[in-house]
Amino acid sequence: MKIDNNHVVTLTYDLYVTEAGEKKHVESATVEQPLVFLYGVGMMLPKFEEYLTGLAVGDNYSFSLSAEDGYGEYDEKAVAPLPKDMFGDQPLPEIGSLLPLQDNNGGQFQGRVVSIVEDAVLVDLNHPMAGHELHFNGTIQEVRPATQEELEHGHVHGEGGHQH
Numbered sequence: 001m002k003i004d005n006n007h008v009v010t011l012t013y014d015l016y017v018t019e020a021g022e023k024k025h026v027e028s029a030t031v032e033q034p035l036v037f038l039y040g041v042g043m044m045l046p047k048f049e050e051y052l053t054g055l056a057v058g059d060n061y062s063f064s065l066s067a068e069d070g071y072g073e074y075d076e077k078a079v080a081p082l083p084k085d086m087f088g089d090q091p092l093p094e095i096g097s098l099l100p101l102q103d104n105n106g107g108q109f110q111g112r113v114v115s116i117v118e119d120a121v122l123v124d125l126n127h128p129m130a131g132h133e134l135h136f137n138g139t140i141q142e143v144r145p146a147t148q149e150e151l152e153h154g155h156v157h158g159e160g161g162h163q164h
Contacts, residue, residue, distance in 0.1 A: 001143045002056045005040030008146050008156050009052065013138030023135060034141050036156050043155070045070060048136070055140050062137035067130065074131030080111070081120035092116055099123060 003009055012034055016023040029035040037043045039052070047069035055061060067073050082099075084092065093099055098110045101123075111123035150157050 001145075002054050003039055003052050003140070003143050004054075006146050006151055007039045008036065008142075008144050008150065009039045009140065010034045010036045010142035011052075011138050011140050013136050016135040017129065017132040018135070019132075026129075029138070031141065038146055038150060038154065038156050041151075041154055051136075052140070055143075057140055057143055059140045060138070061140070062135075064136070065134040067132055070132065070134045071127035071129040072131075074126055078125040079114060080123050080125055081117070082111075082123055083120055084116075087121070092121060101125075 001007070012029050012031055014028045015026045017026055018024070039049060045065065047065050051061065051063040087093075093113045095113050095115060097113050099113060101109055101111050103109065109125070111125045112128070113121055114124045115122045147157065
């Protein structure tokens with residue numbers, strides 16, 4: 001069975017980025033802890049899915065995504081000041097720490113603390129992979145049609161997926 005829309009895909013991968021001209025390992029999905037996702041419903045980067053189209057169980061893959069096709073170019077303007085008083089009596093976060101944040105629509109995201117100035121904590125809102133070319137290689141472990149319930153819910157159920 002080949003990867004196509006509305007299929008559940010289980011795969012392994014190693015992800016590398018290029019920094020200072022050298023490939024640096026960032027993360028992995030292993031046979032024991034694979035990536036399991038519903039293909040073709042917008043869960044993954046579009047170009048990531050495009051490179052997987054038509055692959056089958058046992059197929060190996062290796063491809064790179066430009067920053068533009070990954071998480072976008074790094075945006076210098078996406079560093080925002082958070083007023084120190086919003087932390088109340090809590091100690092100020094450390095430089096480099098990740099802060100859980102929420103947008104006006106309730107969407108969850110993280111910002112990385114880059115510095116602390118006189119009256120604010122400066123937080124980088126760029127995705128950690130923004131501005132990086134992404135290099136993936138891995139193996140397709142399983143491909144199966146999604147169940148009607150998975151399609152209705154928009155995510156995978158069962159092993160490696162969402163438990164209700």
